Amino acid sequence: xxxxxxxxxxxxxxxxxxxxxxxxxxxxxxxxxxxxxxxxxxxxxxxxxxxxxxxxxxxxxxxxxxxxxxxxxxxxxxxxxxxxxxxxxxxxxxxxxxxxxxxxxxxxxxxxxxxxxxxxxxxxxxxxxxxxxxxxxxxxxxxxxxxxxxxxxxxxxxxxxxxxxxxxxxxxxxxxxxxxxxxxxxxxxxxxxxxxxxxxxxxxxxxxxxxxxxxxxxxxxxxxxxxxxxxxxxxxxxxxxxxxxxxxxxxxxxxxxxxxxxxxxxxxxxxxxxxxxxxxxxxxxxxxxxxxxxxxxxxxxxxxxxxxxxxxxxxxxxxxxxxxxxxxxxxxxxx
Amino acid sequence: xxxxxxxxxxxxxxxxxxxxxxxxxxxxxxxxxxxxxxxxxxxxxxxxxxxxxxxxxxxxxxxxxxxxxxxxxxxxxxxxxxxxxxxxxxxxxxxxxxxxxxxxxxxxxxxxxxxxxxxxxxxxxxxxxxxxxxxxxxxxxxxxxxxxxxxxxxxxxxxxxxxxxxxxxxxxxxxxxxxxxxxxxxxxxxxxxxxxxxxxxxxxxxxxxxxxxxxxxxxxxxxxxxxxxxxxxxxxxxxxxxxxxxxxxxxxxxxxxxxxxxxxxxxxxxxxxxxxxxxxxxxxxxxxxxxxxxxxxxxxxxxxxxxxxxxxxxxxxxxxxxxxxxxxxxxxxxxxxxxxxxxxxxxxxxxxxxxxxxxxxxxxxxxxxxxxxxxxxxxxxxxxxxxxxxxxxxxxxxxxxxxxxxxxxxxxxxxxxxxxxxxxxxxxxxxxxxxxxxxxxxxxxxxxxxxxxxxxxxxxxxxxxxxxxxxxxxxxxxxxxxxxxxxxxxxx
Numbered sequence: 014x015x016x017x018x019x020x021x022x023x024x025x026x027x028x029x030x031x032x033x034x035x036x037x038x039x040x041x042x043x044x045x046x047x048x049x050x051x052x053x054x055x056x057x058x059x060x061x062x063x064x065x066x067x068x069x070x071x072x073x074x075x076x077x078x079x080x081x082x083x084x085x086x087x088x089x090x091x092x093x094x095x096x097x098x099x100x101x102x103x104x105x106x107x108x109x110x111x112x113x114x115x116x117x118x119x120x121x122x123x124x125x126x127x128x129x130x131x132x133x134x135x136x137x138x139x140x141x142x143x144x145x146x147x148x149x150x151x152x153x154x155x156x157x158x159x160x161x162x163x164x165x166x167x168x169x170x171x172x173x174x175x176x177x178x179x180x181x182x183x184x185x186x187x188x189x190x191x192x193x194x195x196x197x198x199x200x201x202x203x204x205x206x207x208x209x210x211x212x213x214x215x216x217x218x219x220x221x222x223x224x225x226x227x228x229x230x231x232x233x234x235x236x237x238x239x240x241x242x243x244x245x246x247x248x249x250x251x252x253x254x255x256x257x258x259x260x261x262x263x264x265x266x267x268x269x270x271x272x273x274x275x276x277x278x279x280x281x282x283x284x285x286x287x288x289x290x291x292x293x294x295x296x297x298x299x300x301x302x303x304x305x306x307x308x309x310x311x312x313x314x315x316x317x318x319x320x321x322x323x324x325x326x327x328x329x330x331x332x333x334x335x336x337x338x339x340x341x342x343x344x345x346x347x348x
Numbered sequence: 349x350x351x352x353x354x355x356x357x358x359x360x361x362x363x364x365x366x367x368x369x370x371x372x373x374x375x376x377x378x379x380x381x382x383x384x385x386x387x388x389x390x391x392x393x394x395x396x397x398x399x400x401x402x403x404x405x406x407x408x409x410x411x412x413x414x415x416x417x418x419x420x421x422x423x424x425x426x427x428x429x430x431x432x433x434x435x436x437x438x439x440x441x442x443x444x445x446x447x448x449x450x451x452x453x454x455x456x457x458x459x460x461x462x463x464x465x466x467x468x469x470x471x472x473x474x475x476x477x478x479x480x481x482x483x484x485x486x487x488x489x490x491x492x493x494x495x496x497x498x499x500x501x502x503x504x505x506x507x508x509x510x511x512x513x514x515x516x517x518x519x520x521x522x523x524x525x526x527x528x529x530x531x532x533x534x535x536x537x538x539x540x541x542x543x544x545x546x547x548x549x550x551x552x553x554x555x556x557x558x559x560x561x562x563x564x565x566x567x568x569x570x571x572x573x574x575x576x577x578x579x580x581x582x583x584x585x586x587x588x589x590x591x592x593x594x595x596x597x598x599x600x601x602x603x604x605x606x607x608x609x610x611x612x613x614x615x616x617x618x619x620x621x622x623x624x625x626x627x628x629x630x631x632x633x634x635x636x637x638x639x640x641x642x643x644x645x646x647x648x649x650x651x652x653x654x655x656x657x658x659x660x661x662x663x664x665x666x667x668x669x670x671x672x673x674x675x676x677x678x679x680x681x682x683x684x685x686x687x688x689x690x691x692x693x694x695x696x697x698x699x700x701x702x703x704x705x706x707x708x709x710x711x712x713x714x715x716x717x718x719x720x721x722x723x724x725x726x727x728x729x730x731x732x733x734x735x736x737x738x739x740x741x742x743x744x745x746x747x748x749x750x751x752x753x754x755x756x757x758x759x760x761x762x763x764x765x766x767x768x769x770x771x772x773x774x775x776x777x778x779x780x781x782x783x784x785x786x787x788x789x790x791x792x793x794x795x796x797x798x799x800x801x802x803x804x805x806x807x808x809x810x811x812x813x814x815x816x817x818x819x820x821x822x823x824x825x826x827x828x829x830x831x832x833x834x835x836x837x838x839x840x
Contacts (some may be wrong), residue, residue: 021629023611114593118605118612122418129419174630278631331630 022174024332026116030175031327033112034182040105041159042190043070046224047092048152053220054201063088069197070100089148090140102155106135121169124162131158174276177268181327184264188320191258194225195248196313202241218244230254245309246301258316262293265323281330288326292319364397365404365788366781372790375521375778377442382521388445388558388838395553396440396781404783408439411549420541422596422826430594435538436831438782439550442793442813449560449809449837452523455707456513456797457805458697463530463684464801465700467507470683471497481699482692486716487683494645494680496652496665502678503576506801509676510569510640512536512812515707515795517778524775525693525707526794530685531677532642535812536798537603538832540565543810546834558839560809566607568800568808573608573638575802576674584637586610587627589618591643591659601642608640615643620663623670638674645679687736687770688714710775716767724771725762728755731771732822733762746822748774777822780833782815792816794824795835809837 046066054062066088067076079097080087095101099108110132117125135155143151170176198221218239222228225248236243249258266289273282295312304312371380378393379385385393412434415421421432444452469476470487471494477484487493512533514526540562547554570586577584590601592614605612617627618636626633641648647657652665667673683689689696691712697705713720713731724731733745745758762769779790797811813833814824824830 021627021631021634023613023617024628024630025614025617026611027630111593114598117419117602126418130417178630276631332628 020173022178026119026175027178028328028332029112029115030119030178031182031185033109033116034179035186036105036109036112037159037162038183038186039100039190040102040109041156042186043092043100043102043105044152044155044159045226046194047089048149048156049220049223051148051152053216053223061086065197065201066092069193071193072098072100089143093143093151094138094140102135103138106132110136116175119175121165121171123169124165127158127162127165131162174272177272177276178331180268181265184261184268185320185324187256187261188258188265189317191225191248191256191261192313192316192320194221195245196310198224199241199245199309202244215239222247225256227254227256242301242305245305249301249304250296259293259296262289262296265289266293285323285326285330288319288323292316365399365401366393366397368787369781370790372779373519374776374790374792375517375519376790377517377778377780377793378440379781386445388840389443391557392441392443392553392836399553401783401787404439404788407549408437408783411437411439411545414548415541415545419599420537421599423594423598424596435826436817437542437545438815438831438833439546440781440783440788441546441550441553441834441836442780442795444795444811444835444837446838446840448523451706452515452795452797453807453809455523455525455705456511456799456807458701458703458706459513459525459528459693460508460511460799460801460805462693462697462700463508463511463528463681464506466696467678467681467684468502468505469700471680472499476696476699479699481695482689486688486692490683490686490689492645492680492682492686494683496669497678497680500669501671503578503671503674504803506576507678507681508684509572509576509678509801511799511801512796513799515797515811516710516775517795519776521778523707523795525709527687528685528690528693529796530681532644533796533798534597534600534642535796535814536565536808537600539798539808539810539812539835540607541603542832542834554836557836560837560839562808562810565798565800565808566604566609568806569604569640570608570610572800572802572806573640573674573676576676577637578671578674581637585627585635586638586640587613587618587636589613589615589639589641589643589661591647595642597642604640615658615660618661618664620661620667623663623667623672625661625664625667625673636673638676640676645682648675648679687734688716688767691770710772713771715762715769715771720771721762721766724769725759727771728759728762730774732774733758733769733771735768736770742827744823746774774822780813780815782817782831782833784817784819789819791819792822792824793833811835811837 046069050063050066051061054065063086067073075098076088076091077083079091079095091098092101094103096103098104109128113120113125113128113132166179170179201217201221219228221244222231227248230253231244231247234247247254247257251257252260252263254260266286269282269286269289273279273286366379369379374380375382378389415434415437416432419432421434423430424433425431466476474484476482477487508530510533512529512535514529515523516526517523543562573586574584586608587610588601588605588608590598590612592598595601601612611627613627619626619628619633625636625639627636643659646653648660649662649664650657650660651662664673665679668675668679690709691714693709694705697703713723715721715724724733729747729750731747733747735743745754747755750758777792777794780793781788782791784791793813793815795811795813797807799805799807813835814826814830815833816822816824816829817831818829821829
């Protein structure tokens with residue numbers, strides 16, 4: 014049960030809590046994606062398909078501007094240390110740090126201390142640190158530090174409005190990440206030169222699942238045949254999988270209900286929930302097969318547009334017409 | 349500097365940490381007290397003596413690593429990069445006996461009462477100026493004199509809600525007030541964090557000793573801000589106004605807002621409507637009644653002062669003058685802690701309270717006055733000369749340590765702009781055993797106790813002991829290579 018909800022929360026705190034959570038989630042996803050790509054994702058010539066990460070993040074134009082004669086391997090420093098890339102680990106570490114500084118009066122000292130040490134370590138990374146330790150080792154540690162952060166947040170953050178905005182950010186970001194991943198990696202699930210519907214290459218589909226930390230959960234369903242549709246269905250619609258689109262849409266709805274009921278923000282939350290209901294209905298009314306048949310890419314695109322407008326509506330509702338949070342400009346440039 | 353000989357020590361000092369400590373000619377807080385060492389100190393000294401340097405070094409390194417990880421830091425900027433620095437921490441505490449503390453406490457209380465009465469007077473009837481106790485132009489032409497405060501009544505007559513008094517001890521161990529900090533004094537977070545660190549790091553040293561707690565500061569500060577809230581507000585909303593995350597003292601702002609349990613706001617979080625101040629929250633605007641501001645006067649309100657300031661709140665001064673919000677400290681307190689006004693403080697205390705000052709000031713020559721300038725020029729090599737408008741230990745001359753060229757340069761500065769300077773004799777500051785690269789050595793130290801004033805004056809039983817880490821240096825400021833120590837006020 015929420016406590017002390019009649020206490021108003023400074024709008025800037027709400028905004029920074031939300032972005033703190035979004036960046037942490039985004040960083041964890043990027044680290045996992047780099048790790049999985051290095052190990053499992055190959056192109057037709059058997060080379061690591063780094064450029065698929067560029068597509069997932071819609072970074073094609075920035076990437077080709079910074080690396081005009083890019084080889085695919087340039088994607089690694091582009092995503093680890095490139096200061097000009099707002100989506101690099103370094104830039105996100107910076108944004109996390111600044112948002113964490115802003116909410117430092119509000120969060121536990123344990124949470125702050127961990128972020129302080131973690132982001133400082135990230136900001137000190139340079140190209141040599143990638144060479145000395147393996148990429149997967151480095152990304153593994155980043156991923157684990159993100160997870161340590163979630164643990165500290167779960168165990169020490171006071172359950173007031175700040176916590177709800179933190180959760181909003183986390184689940185919005187997960188929705189965004191899973192739709193990008195499904196959109197871009199779907200082509201890897203399609204069998205090469207064979208009839209649609211036949212079984213697909215096991216290395217390819219496990220890599221897609223691994224990118225979303227879904228590999229073993231999916232195995233437990235023990236599908237008779239593995240088809241693109243049942244993988245897409247799992248990632249978008251499985252309620253038990255914590256990174257699926259539907260599970261996270263439900264979480265967002267839960268958080269908005271808590272805000273509405275306990276913080277007395279019913280009037281503010283109702284329009285946001287209506288917007289979300291539409292999203293959830295389209296998802297539950299279609300099977301993965303329907304979605305693919307009608308056009309997966311267009312559907313993912315539509316969902317992302319709706320998520321972005323939900324984010325904007327949240328901003329307009331809870332922190333209207335004030336100067337933006339740190340690095341929000343950076344984020345908008347990316348989205 | 350006088351050359352009094354240290355009092356010979358009648359007791360033998362146990363071997364160990366303090367073994368190689370050379371007791372200097374100065375008053376030493378722990379080892380040379382011009383008399384027998386009080387019981388409260390000898391217990392600490394004996395425990396210290398039983399430790400060794402390597403162990404202390406190990407613990408200090410661990411303390412400094414912890415301070416860095418926890419972000420108990422101040423920020424400096426180089427090449428637009430923000431660099432976090434810790435205030436170097438010395439694990440040997442500075443100890444103040446109950447008797448010494450009661451003297452300090454009474455002296456600080458008296459001083460703050462006088463400061464508040466003085467501020468009220470100069471913004472209202474100006475009796476002290478009419479009576480010729482202090483030159484009117486020194487007050488009225490002072491850059492920190494605030495016209496907006498003339499005739500304005502502050503709640504409870506309190507101008508200086510939070511004050512830091514810089515104290516030093518001379519060769520005889522006498523406490524002297526070196527400076528008042530009546531604007532936005534900083535450092536109190538270190539008083540409390542140093543204590544936490546000390547109890548983690550040196551539990552064996554502190555165990556069972558009657559040390560007074562410093563935990564009360566946060567709740568007391570909140571209470572003070574509630575006491576001075578505008579009249580008729582039942583449950584005042586207090587906030588701490590900070591310049592923001594890039595300010596070098598941001599950690600302290602975080603610390604204090606957390607200790608009080610109130611929001612840390614930036615100017616952009618507040619707005620003024622109908623002469624009232626509101627903060628922007630997820631539930632819409634919420635009224636604000638008391639602002640502990642860590643922003644200097646000139647940045648508070650672009651409509652009233654510096655129009656370029658993006659840190660402040662447009663209309664804040666208007667709301668303040670309507671009596672709808674309290675600012676702590678009040679506007680225009682800078683005239684009271686001015687280095688030139690300082691010279692008149694003993695007279696100011698006598699004028700308002702009809703009492704002798706409990707704590708002495710350092711003898712001060714005002715270069716704006718002909719006599720003071722002549723004396724200063726004639727004795728430059730023996731004096732400390734300070735620019736009146738500077739803080740943080742910048743721009744001062746320490747005569748006995750200066751070269752001929754430096755003295756010449758200062759003579760010119762003095763003649764060109766005498767009213768910008770005061771001079772004082774060099775005080776042989778007391779020292780305290782401090783861990784240095786070559787072992788435990790004597791280093792000069794000062795003390796900044798913090799006082800809160802609402803309905804009455806309360807002094808936090810402790811203080812920031814700043815120590816000059818460079819051998820022989822008298823400058824303890826953190827910007828000039830100073831460190832800090834935990835300060836133990838004993839109950840007996």
